[in-house]
Amino acid sequence: MLPTNPFIRYVARIFQKDPFRGLYHANAFDLSILIPYFTILIILSIYGLHRYALTWIYLRNKRNAPRPAGSFEELPRVTVQLPIYNERYVVERLLEAAAQFDYPRDRLEIQVLDDSTDETREVASRLVESLAAAGVPITYHRRANREGYKAGALAAGLEKASGEFVAIFDADFVPPPGALKRFVAYFTDPKVAMVQGRWTWINRHFSNLTEVEAILLDGHFIIEHGGRNFSGRFFNFNGTAGMWRRAAIADAGGWQHDALTEDTDLSARAQLRGWKFVYDPTIECP
Incomplete structure (x- = not known):
């Protein structure tokens, strides 16, 4: 039997074996919130452990960064593909950069x-015509x-x-x-089927937001790609800033x-066929 004095009753409740008995009863509404909450928390915890594991793998294998096996006596013919879609603000920068490739022009295409539906068409076609007239091996x-995007x-x-x-480069590179x-x-x-370069950032220091985004993506390219590739595990082509062997x-x-991420899809199929992928973080492509 509880004491009649409110203060003594309060102290007694605190120091009893189950001080919260009778104060809360589970209900459907609370469970509908708590169950998803703790489920997501568990998933994020597993993801966090995965990141720790990748970091450990990277640190253990970072000295295994790949190096070219040799060099070609005569450079092979290379096609550079620049897929664009409504990129009027960056297409000129892209094409001007592509025109500066240090590669024999008789071995380059x-x-x-251009799948654009806006004025990018006029900007790109005009610049391609100008560059081609100057001797750049470029075609529009x-x-x-737009089947297949x-x-x-x-x-x-x-x-x-x-x-x-x-080689493939997106419009914002x-x-x-x-x-x-x-x-x-x-x-x-x-x-070797594919060589992936590391993405870097032109606008890294533009704002706090771009700094945070750059840090997050650096984690992907340094820790994830480095850890996976340097330890002999699968990793994927990132859709740009890389080169493929056409035969692969x-x-x-x-x-x-038929897949949302065609780059990951092709990467998986190629590696399952036994092809080798290489990640070189020193080839930086902003």
Whole structure:
């Protein structure tokens, strides 16, 4: 029996074996919140452990960063594909950067794969015409429809391509002049299907938001890609800033647009076929 004095009764309740007995009863509403909450918390905890594991794998294997097996006596023919869609604010920057590639022009082909529906068409076609007149091996391609979106554009361009190796850069990238030669060097190993460069950021210091986004993506490119590739595990092409062996694309079934992430899809199929992927974080592509 509880004492009548309120203060003594309060103290007695605190120090009893179950001080919260009778104060709360579970109900459907609370459970509808608590169950999803703790489920998500468990999933995030597992994800966090996964990140710790990747960090450990990276630190353990970071000295295993790949190096080219050799160099070509004669540089092979390379096709550069630049898929664009309504990129009027950055397309000029992209094409001007592509025109500066340090690669023999008689061994280079640049395809502008334009699926745009706005004034990007006029800007891109005019600049391609100007660059071609100046001797840049660049051509402009438009399709009658956008079937397959980016994957469809890459596949259509590949049908007309002449290169043994295919580099891909999205419209918001500014590939450095020496990127192609550095990518190509890894293909002296006949088992290599793809070489991925590291993304870097033109606007990293623009604001606090861009700083945070850059840090998060650095984690992906340094820790995830580095840990996986340096330890011999699968990793995927990121859709841009990389080069493929054309034969490997064909062997893996080509670009297919029945998946939302055509780059990851092709990466998985190629690696399951036994092809080797390489990640070189020193090839930086902003």
